[in-house]
Amino acid sequence: MTALLQSCNATKLLSGKIVADDLVVLKRDFETRNGKNIYFKKYIVVHNDILQYPICVYRFNENEYSALWMRCTHQGTELQVFGDKLQCPAHASEFDNRGAVQNGPADIKLRTFPVIIEKDQIKISLKAV
Numbered sequence: 397m398t399a400l401l402q403s404c405n406a407t408k409l410l411s412g413k414i415v416a417d418d419l420v421v422l423k424r425d426f427e428t429r430n431g432k433n434i435y436f437k438k439y440i441v442v443h444n445d446i447l448q449y450p451i452c453v454y455r456f457n458e459n460e461y462s463a464l465w466m467r468c469t470h471q472g473t474e475l476q477v478f479g480d481k482l483q484c485p486a487h488a489s490e491f492d493n494r495g496a497v498q499n500g501p502a503d504i505k506l507r508t509f510p511v512i513i514e515k516d517q518i519k520i521s522l523k524a525v
Contacts, residue, residue, distance in 0.1 A: 412443065452466050466506075489501055
């Protein structure tokens with residue numbers, strides 16, 4: 397139970413703002429501070445009431461991110477995030493942090509979204525969601 401609670405606290409669920417065709421979050425949403433030290437989360441989960449499923453955004457470095465729609469390509473179940481992988485609670489399909497299938501029954505990669513970094517913002521293009 398303690399591990400479950402710790403994993404819930406480590407996950408940051410954010411409300412993203414939609415501007416034009418983009419879901420916008422701030423780069424600082426990945427930051428955690430311990431005194432003067434700044435650490436970065438591996439990922440954040442972003443939702444917006446307009447979207448049917450949340451989007452998991454992985455941070456690889458200051459200028460490289462991936463944005464994955466958290467909808468299993470097998471039967472459409474919402475995925476759960478476990479570190480560098482996303483897992484389907486219905487049939488245990490697994491995907492890596494770039495959306496590639498690691499374990500079936502899913503056989504199609506996750507939908508990804510183009511990510512643009514502008515100053516302190518991360519813009520996730522939602523065209524044709």
